[in-house]
Amino acid sequence: MCPSTAASCVRYSSMRSGATSKRASLATWVTCAVVRAAALELGLSGMADECTKPRYLGALMAKNELAIGIDLGGTNMSVGLVDRRGRVVARSKKKTKAQEGRDVVIDRLIVAMEAACEAGNVKLADIRTLGIGAPGPVDSERGVVITAGNLGWKNVPLGEILRKRLGIPVTVDNDANVAAWGEATVGAGEGCQSLLAVWVGTGVGAGIVMDGKIWRGDLFTAGEFGHVIMYSNGQPGSRKVEEFCSRTGIVRSLRTLAGLNPESLFHKVLARHEADGKAGPIGSSSIAECYNANDPLVRDVVDSSAELLGIGIANWITMASMRTVILGGGITEALGKPYADRVEESIRRHVFPSAIAPKVSVRMTKLKDDAGVLGAAMLAWDALG
Amino acid sequence: MCPSTAASCVRYSSMRSGATSKRASLATWVTCAVVRAAALELGLSGMADECTKPRYLGALMAKNELAIGIDLGGTNMSVGLVDRRGRVVARSKKKTKAQEGRDVVIDRLIVAMEAACEAGNVKLADIRTLGIGAPGPVDSERGVVITAGNLGWKNVPLGEILRKRLGIPVTVDNDANVAAWGEATVGAGEGCQSLLAVWVGTGVGAGIVMDGKIWRGDLFTAGEFGHVIMYSNGQPGSRKVEEFCSRTGIVRSLRTLAGLNPESLFHKVLARHEADGKAGPIGSSSIAECYNANDPLVRDVVDSSAELLGIGIANWITMASMRTVILGGGITEALGKPYADRVEESIRRHVFPSAIAPKVSVRMTKLKDDAGVLGAAMLAWDALG
Structure with a gap:
């Protein structure tokens, strides 16, 4: 402290x-x-x-010593009031409902901010600065969301819009970037000048911190790890990291193999899921249930995905010589240490030169679901100087 | 000027x-x-x-306005006198003869520097600063060559040794890094803040410039592009960039296939090479001879290697969002534009998001064989401030 x-x-x-x-x-x-x-x-x-x-606590939360951090996703928007040391002191969460259109979503962002302020008993007008992580490439210099497929946004000057409405500085960046920044500043990578944070969930994304700064790249698209090609001889649809290592990819493989393995626990879980008429896909927790019960089918598919993810991360380290890797996202959190250990073991076995393998440090996310909110807020604090 | x-x-x-x-x-x-x-x-x-x-030219080459740049390889050492604007004004070249041992090689470096100075009609004592590119990972902060397999060196404090002997500042860095720095400062990447320079020759190496600085990584091993795994399901020996895209890898594939294609021009070139009893492997120029003569076998193998190299570079761009790529090295120079075009086309087809594909700029090396000497010297000038 x-x-x-x-x-x-x-x-x-x-x-x-x-x-x-x-x-x-x-x-x-x-x-x-x-x-x-x-x-x-x-x-x-x-x-x-x-x-x-x-x-x-007037003293601890003195006026102008709170930032708002927002993790704006395709499904939910999470808002947190965050102090300079990176502590979430109040929060709110709302559905994004992107289909209602850009302006309605931005109005809802304001409502969510007001709700978080109410929970924290502060006025929105007393907030010092605002940071937002948004999906897709973001021109962070201009605060423009270039494309966000799951929001249906294209070239939205989110920073300028919110700056005008709130009258405070606004920082906008890509969601995977800000989550990595959260881990780098107040999370599992605290003290590291450089790191790769890999988020394994519905898709696979990454945020890169280099030399104490978020690496956004020349074209603001850095960290699209899910779209790295792992099988150069593979067909489109069956060659990228995401197609095997994301929850979506893992479930796809499991569904294909479940019919051939009717005795597997996953087959039963799948039947239960369908009998329940549950909306949406099989979740990470169902995969973890089978994995922890040592279902051979799920073990095989998940372990293969961990091996492949490890090769992809090792390739990055071979190129960028980066010793710190943070693993996060729904799949990582649900499967926990056995999964992370598999990924780590694969990284060590595939990195070049092999002499650096023992120096690579693979860590689980510390901030979990808060990585985006905290990273966005910390980035906003950093921008203030 | x-x-x-x-x-x-x-x-x-x-x-x-x-x-x-x-x-x-x-x-x-x-x-x-x-x-x-x-x-x-x-x-x-x-x-x-x-x-x-x-x-x-006393005025142009005034005292203390010359640096020495050295490209120290396993076979040759190239030395150049370089002015602040990156012009090689005199040079010398000697065999490295690494087998004679570290101290003899370092003595020979001094002799080569004296020869370049003699060619430039200046005294070694009048040289302002010295930069060296050496193979393998280099701790550039301390000027230590960590490991250089083809020199048989391990933890050699080259910077300190030469600083003591010459009494001038000495900068030491990895050879692929300094060559990339040459291209970034006075070569094909002049004006670019970030770039990837890929050297395709006996092996495949790369140098990375990020945000106006050489990216060496946490462990000084950045840019080991040849060791990136491209076929995750491949066997060791048949899965890395280098194993397919280097001259060595291309020749290996060609030798394997030549027996099945006795009518191919390469088969004849190979027979000629063996009949001549020439020492050493088939060179890039022989591959280029067959490529330019449209030998289907060589076209197929080389084009496949260009496709794979393009996927590897595209993966890097997908992760690092870097718009400028420089291609150099013996294979690139011998095969020229048709090869570079193939690589470029593959990069554009495989990069993510596809919207950035038209923004990627692939360029041939401008400095060619001088990239190492010039980059080492420019790095030494930069270190002076």
Whole structure:
């Protein structure tokens, strides 16, 4: 914890004992965990117990010391109020409903921000800065979402629109980039100047941090790891990372093989899923259920996907000589350490030169679902200087 | 041409007309092409004709305005005297003879530097700075060659050794990196902040420039493009870029197929090569001879290698979003534009997102064999500030 936050926590204590100050009038709502952590770090265990209940904390959440971070996805928009040290102190979540159109989605972003502010008992007008991670390539210099297929957006000047409406600085970047930035600044990669963060979920994406900065590339499209070709002799549809390693790719392989393996647990899970008439595809948790039960079919398909993902990451390291890899996303989180270990083992076996293999560090995401919100907010703080 | 060089050329003219100056005593020898180019740029065509013969040019080559660039390979060491604008004004070349041991090779480096200085009519003591490109990973911060298989070196503090012997600053970096730096500063990538330079010869290597700097990576091993795995389902020995795209890989494929194609021109070239009892492998020029004669076997193998190289480069662009690619090395130079066009076409077809394909720029090396010498020297100039 930084000294100023610790000092604020002590100030909070004096506020509670009856002292009044100008800062008290700026009181804001914070989650108890943050204050509890602060108190524990200060060795104030008694106070830490006090902090287990939400409180008004004017000193800790002083005016203009909160950023908003937004993870804008095709399905959901997640909003968090984040302090300079990267702690989410209040949040809200809404459906994106992209089909209702760009303007409605942007209006809903404002409503979601207001909801998060209400949860944090601050006014939107008191927020210092805003960061957003959006899907697809983003011209981060101009704050323009170039294309976002799952939003149906093309060349949307999201930064300018929100800057005009809110009157605060707005930073916009690609969602995988900001999540990687979250891990690099306050997550599993804290202290690393360079890292590759790989998100394995519905698709496979990556964010690259190089030399202490997000690497966006000349064309703002960096990190499209899912579209890297792994089988140069493969047919279109069966040669890219995403086509084998994403949840979608894994389920596709499993569905193809399930009919040949009627005795497999996955076959039963699939039958149950269909009998339930559940909407949507088989989720990561169902795959994990079979994986953890040692279903040979799922073990085989998932382990092969981990091996392939490892080769893809090893190729990146062979080219970029990057020692830190963060693994995140729905598949990684659901399958956990056994999966990450497989990926790591494959990376080590395929990287060149082999002498660097022991130096490669593969870590699980620390921020999980918050990586996007935190990364967006931290990027916004960084832009303020 | 920079104004100062142009001015120097005019000063040269006044020297020739009888004017004496202190600078004249520092006269150095330059290749005629440099002065001729300078004169032509100044519109002094008469003087350009004068300049077609080598001259002493004190003003142009003033004391302390020359760097030495060295390309240290397993077979040869190339040394050049290079001015600040990246012109090679004198050079020397010697066999490396690595088998004679590290100290003998370093002594020979000094001899080669003295030979280049003699050719340039300057003293080694008057050289301002020295840059060296060496094979294998190099700790460029400390000037240590970590491993150089073809030299048999391990952890050789080349920078420190030469700094002590010569008393001037010494910059050491990986050979593919410095060659890429040459192209980025005074070659085909001049003006580009980021680029990938791919060298296709005996092996396949690459140098990466990102954001105006050589990208060496956390472990000083960046750019090992030859060792990127292209067939994830391939057997060791038949899955990496180098195993198909290098001269060695191409010749291996051709040798395997030549027996099945006795009517092919390559079969005849191979027979001739063996009948001549020539030492060493089939060269790039022999491959080019068959390629240009439209030998179907060589066309097929070379075009397939270009396709694969293009996929590998496209994968890099999909990850790093880099618009500029430089192609160099023995195979590229021997096969020329038809080969480069094939590689380019494959890159465009395989890069993601496809919208960036038209923005990718693939260029042939401008510096050719001088890329290493020039890059090493330019890096040394840059280190001076």
